[in-house]
Amino acid sequence: DAGVIQSPRHEVTEMGQEVTLRCKPISGHNSLFWYRQTMMRGLELLIYFNNNVPIDDSGMPEDRFSAKMPNASFSTLKIQPSEPRDSAVYFCASSFGTIGGDTEAFFGQGTRLTVV
Amino acid sequence: GQQVMQIPQYQHVQEGEDFTTYCNSSTTLSNIQWYKQRPGGHPVFLIQLVKSGEVKKQKRLTFQFGEAKKNSSLHITATQTTDVGTYFCGGNFNKFYFGSGTKLNVKP
Numbered sequence: 001d002a003g004v005i006q007s008p009r010h011e012v013t014e015m016g017q018e019v020t021l022r023c024k025p026i027s028g029h030n031s032l033f034w035y036r037q038t039m040m041r042g043l044e045l046l047i048y049f050n051n052n053v054p055i056d057d058s059g060m061p062e063d064r065f066s067a068k069m070p071n072a073s074f075s076t077l078k079i080q081p082s083e084p085r086d087s088a089v090y091f092c093a094s095s096f097g098t099i100g101g102d103t104e105a106f107f108g109q110g111t112r113l114t115v116v
Numbered sequence: 117g118q119q120v121m122q123i124p125q126y127q128h129v130q131e132g133e134d135f136t137t138y139c140n141s142s143t144t145l146s147n148i149q150w151y152k153q154r155p156g157g158h159p160v161f162l163i164q165l166v167k168s169g170e171v172k173k174q175k176r177l178t179f180q181f182g183e184a185k186k187n188s189s190l191h192i193t194a195t196q197t198t199d200v201g202t203y204f205c206g207g208n209f210n211k212f213y214f215g216s217g218t219k220l221n222v223k224p
Contacts, residue, residue: 035214042214042215042216042217043159043204043214043217044214045211045212045213045214048212056211058211091158091159093159102146102147102208103164104149104161104164105149105159105161106161107158107159107160108158109157109158110158
């Protein structure tokens with residue numbers, strides 16, 4: 001298995017532009033997580049899905065952020081419009097479990113987003 | 117606010133010295149997980165502890181879960197340069213939270 005695949009690996013965009021991050025979880029996993037990592041705030045859980053359904057989106061910073069999981073093999077995290085403070089590394093992770101954090105999570109390589 | 121506290125934030129050791137990072141929560145956790153993130157890399161799962169007072173070992177790494185399931189520790193014996201990275205704990209009560217991580221630097 002190739003593991004969790006994220007794209008793009010790096011994204012540089014101008015303030016106000018729409019940004020879409022993509023994730024392909026490990027086949028057979030039923031939970032998918034989006035995390036944001038910054039020096040100031042560490043690793044923050046943004047949202048997690050179980051069986052393609054959003055279970056907890058309380059970590060999504062504001063309405064500019066949205067996430068979808070149209071099927072078991074694909075998820076997107078969209079920021080519209082982007083702001084410089086959104087600059088961070090965004091990780092997608094997947095696992096096989098019923099609730100978040102109850103089984104081993106496998107992380108993708110991350111997307112380093114820079115908003116200028 | 118931070119639900120899972122982790123200390124220290126940084127630790128610099130000489131190769132061969134021991135290292136310990138601590139994880140604390142004000143709330144009883146259902147389980148705790150430990151991850152390691154190498155510089156420029158992504159978090160990689162190390163272990164999960166579930167039972168009160170549980171102790172698990174992986175070669176030079178020893179993981180403990182407190183009796184009250186509110187704290188945990190990771191101890192590395194005789195550190196090596198390959199141990200360099202940031203170690204995160206993560207705890208689960210009504211939601212999963214990562215600690216802020218302990219960045220370990222090992223001088224050869």
